[in-house]
Amino acid sequence: MALDRWIALILLGVCLIYGYTAWFTMDADLAPFMKRNPIWPSTFPKVLSILGIIACLIILLGLEKTEQKEADIDYRRLTDYHLGQALLLLGLMVAYALCLRPLGFLGSTSAFLILGSFILGERKWHIMFTVALIATLSVWYLVQEVLGIYMRPLPGFIGG
Structure with a gap:
């Protein structure tokens, strides 16, 4: 697997943990009046986690790939970057x-x-x-x- 896919896999794990935290743990201690608000403190982290998961899946599935082979990152030549x-x-x-x-x-x-x-x-x-x-x-x-x-x-x- 290419280096960009490994990085996407690691970031997918980070986004899943971040999303779990945003969806299930951040709003547990909200005051009752805050629970009726349309935007909660966890709204932006929820959106970020969803966008991050989508971006990582696009990279993992190879949907962003072009026909050019030169654009791939060569992990054996990291010192050239x-x-x-x-x-x-x-x-x-x-x-x-x-x-x-x-x-x-x-x-x-x-x-x-x-x-x-x-x-x-x-x-x-x-x-x-x-x-x-x-x-x-x-x-x-x-x-x-x-x-x-x-x-x-x-x-x-x-x-x-």
Whole structure:
């Protein structure tokens, strides 16, 4: 089996566990008034799990395959791919998750976007900072003010 199918099989298992959690365990402790709402806290995870399962099944069944044989990932030549960039981005994602509370949303998200674009090869610092700040402030404003969900914008030691 090709590498993409192995990855899809692993992701299918993750999506099934995530879907089970979303469908059967997340809503057990909801308050009675929340159970009458049309959208529950588990609605988005349910949709994500269904879409993930569909995408994994499409890959496993080979429905996305084209006639080209060159597009397959050769697991024997993994060093020919940009493996270092991928591993750095995965490490950056873990660091972002760990720094989100101590550094606040604005600082950690801006740093993640700037460092991520640097890892991917962007070297125009003025563009990286501008895009990262606009994206971070836009997402924070939409979540905080429009949706009304509190996100700590600043580090805890500053008063965020």
